Amino acid sequence: MNIDELKSVASAIVAGQKGILAADESGPTIKKRFDVIKLECSEENRRRYREILFSTEGVEPYLGGVILYDETLRQSATDGTPFAELLARRGIIPGIKVDSGAKPLALHAGEKITEGLDGLRERLLEYQQLGARFAKWRGVIEISEQGIPTSSAIQANAHALARYAALCQEVGIVPIVEPEVLMDGSHDIARCEAVTSKVLEIVFAELDNQRVVFEGMLLKPNMVIAGMKCPQQAGVQQVAEATMRCLTRYVPATVPGIVFLSGGQSAQDATAHLDAMNKLGAHPWPVSFSYGRALQAPVLTTWKGQEQNVAEAQKIFFHRCRLNGLAHAGQYDSAMENASA
Numbered sequence: 001m002n003i004d005e006l007k008s009v010a011s012a013i014v015a016g017q018k019g020i021l022a023a024d025e026s027g028p029t030i031k032k033r034f035d036v037i038k039l040e041c042s043e044e045n046r047r048r049y050r051e052i053l054f055s056t057e058g059v060e061p062y063l064g065g066v067i068l069y070d071e072t073l074r075q076s077a078t079d080g081t082p083f084a085e086l087l088a089r090r091g092i093i094p095g096i097k098v099d100s101g102a103k104p105l106a107l108h109a110g111e112k113i114t115e116g117l118d119g120l121r122e123r124l125l126e127y128q129q130l131g132a133r134f135a136k137w138r139g140v141i142e143i144s145e146q147g148i149p150t151s152s153a154i155q156a157n158a159h160a161l162a163r164y165a166a167l168c169q170e171v172g173i174v175p176i177v178e179p180e181v182l183m184d185g186s187h188d189i190a191r192c193e194a195v196t197s198k199v200l201e202i203v204f205a206e207l208d209n210q211r212v213v214f215e216g217m218l219l220k221p222n223m224v225i226a227g228m229k230c231p232q233q234a235g236v237q238q239v240a241e242a243t244m245r246c247l248t249r250y251v252p253a254t255v256p257g258i259v260f261l262s263g264g265q266s267a268q269d270a271t272a273h274l275d276a277m278n279k280l281g282a283h284p285w286p287v288s289f290s291y292g293r294a295l296q297a298p299v300l301t302t303w304k305g306q307e308q309n310v311a312e313a314q315k316i317f318f319h320r321c322r323l324n325g326l327a328h329a330g331q332y333d334s335a336m337e338n339a340s341a
Helices: 003-013 027-036 045-052 081-090 120-129 151-171 191-209 236-250 267-279 293-304 307-328 334-338
Strands: 019-023 063-068 093-097 102-105 111-113 135-140 174-181 258-260 285-292
Touching: 003 063, 003 093, 003 135, 019 293, 019 307, 027 045, 027 293, 045 063, 045 081, 045 120, 045 293, 045 307, 063 081, 063 102, 081 093, 102 135, 111 135, 111 151, 120 151, 135 151, 135 191, 135 307, 151 174, 174 334, 191 236, 191 258, 191 334, 236 307, 258 267, 267 285, 267 293, 285 293, 285 307, 293 307, 307 334
Parallel strands: 019 063, 019 285, 063 093, 093 135, 135 174, 258 285
Antiparallel strands: 102 111
């Protein structure tokens, strides 16, 4: 394990105004996205869609990395250039999703555990040969009124995240650790903050137990936000303050960066929240983004699987990347949403 190399890669991903495009949707997930625009979920359509994103001109100042799915890492652009190489040539670091999804946790009704540790060491070595320099693993924590999450479910997911991260660092791949407290449900922002605090505390204790080097990883947390069914939704400033309060208490200052998931927020809300956090002042770590839907949803609805719409779709993708880059720097304004890209 080369600590300096891990730290260098992790820092490069969030340098300046850069963040991450999460383009690691599984087959069933990308099918749901394509169903919305009534597009067949064929391998070629999936390949072409990712190519549209990866070949958009001018995004280099705003994208430090892209998380790929197994299929996508093995695909190439129309001219035959492997996607990992295409991205690397542009100074965008290729990454890979390595978990195999969340499954029901035995004897814990309503709770889940992420699987995929079996054979991970060997898969990581293969992904490294294919060009991946960082990886991602998502743990899922739900909140409900029936005593969920339980401490045992949080512990199980934290342990899996830590074992994954240790395996990544062992072979020289930067792990993105993603403990996601879901924004589904009717819980308020205070409940989200309490659960997120407990999750982060246990996750970092497990990472330390597994000898994961904090300087060679990135954290991908949820924002502290009320559940979507909660009648009292918190304002942008309240979300920013609660999230930063939580992270400052529980995330070591040695972590090279925090890259938020959007978690079902609208594109505009995810950008506004990120910007508000960075406007609060200096933080111990860069505070950036690792968005999937919040970067892609407007692109998909514009493209609609039609080649004549590619240029406009790429224009919109560039615009969203730029706005989130500005939010990373605390320089975003909602008036920019309607400005020409």
